Amino acid sequence: SYVENLFIKRNVELITGTAVTEIIDTKCLLNNGKSIDFGLMVWSTGVKQTKLIIDISDSKIEKLRNGRLVVNDYLQAIDKTTNKPVNNGSVFALGDCAGNKSKPLPLLAQVASQQGIHLAKELNKHGIAGILSGNGNKFSYNHLGSMANIGQWKGVFDSANIDVNATGTDITGPPLKGFSAFLLWRAAYWTKQVSITNKMLILMYWFKSAVFGRDISRF
Numbered sequence: 001s002y003v004e005n006l007f008i009k010r011n012v013e014l015i016t017g018t019a020v021t022e023i024i025d026t027k028c029l030l031n032n033g034k035s036i037d038f039g040l041m042v043w044s045t046g047v048k049q050t051k052l053i054i055d056i057s058d059s060k061i062e063k064l065r066n067g068r069l070v071v072n073d074y075l076q077a078i079d080k081t082t083n084k085p086v087n088n089g090s091v092f093a094l095g096d097c098a099g100n101k102s103k104p105l106p107l108l109a110q111v112a113s114q115q116g117i118h119l120a121k122e123l124n125k126h127g128i129a130g131i132l133s134g135n136g137n138k139f140s141y142n143h144l145g146s147m148a149n150i151g152q153w154k155g156v157f158d159s160a161n162i163d164v165n166a167t168g169t170d171i172t173g174p175p176l177k178g179f180s181a182f183l184l185w186r187a188a189y190w191t192k193q194v195s196i197t198n199k200m201l202i203l204m205y206w207f208k209s210a211v212f213g214r215d216i217s218r219f
Contacts, residue, residue, distance in 0.1 A: 002177045003156055047107050053097045061086055068099040073138040074131065075119055089132050092119060103141075110144050147185045155182035 022029040028036040049067040062070040062080040070078045076085040095112035145159040157176040
């Protein structure tokens with residue numbers, strides 16, 4: 001792939017289909033029986049649930065295998081014993097801590113953002129009583145694409161739709177790559193800022209970094 005070939009050119013060794021089983025001093029043990037010696041390790045793993053979600057008993061509220069709270073199409077948490085919404089449907093969950101059993105959406109910021117906007121509109125329009133009486137609308141996710149900045153003025157962007165069903169997530173479609181994807185990533189990042197002040201500061205930092213390089217000094 002484009003990213004894989006780019007990393008190889010940068011002398012980055014990629015190991016795929018492999019999991020870390022244990023870290024011992026300066027040695028990383030893998031599940032294929034091999035090990036990697038290191039001086040400095042930067043550990044970047046999957047999303048872990050917050051203590052609040054972990055402490056919720058899975059004997060009362062249903063959870064997915066990864067610890068996310070099970071929700072229905074209205075983002076209501078589900079009682080494990082009755083298989084109905086918790087507390088008559090007045091408990092909602094969204095973002096990384098929640099997942100629909102039949103439509104497990106990916107752990108992305110745009111998922112949480114769309115869920116938050118949807119729930120806020122529903123509460124403002126119908127109120128809790130209106131939603132509990134059945135006047136609410138189901139949440140529908142609109143995938144806006146996935147993008148990443150991979151350094152040196154390059155990026156990748158996949159605008160494909162995500163077809164979410166009971167079997168998992170299927171992502172298909174041609175990606176955008178290189179400098180054009182990098183510009184798109186920066187444009188999306190900049191437009192998502194909530195204040196004019198932040199937008200101006202970000203432009204200044206980007207300009208300073210482009211002219212003078214990234215400042216890594218500390219004092």
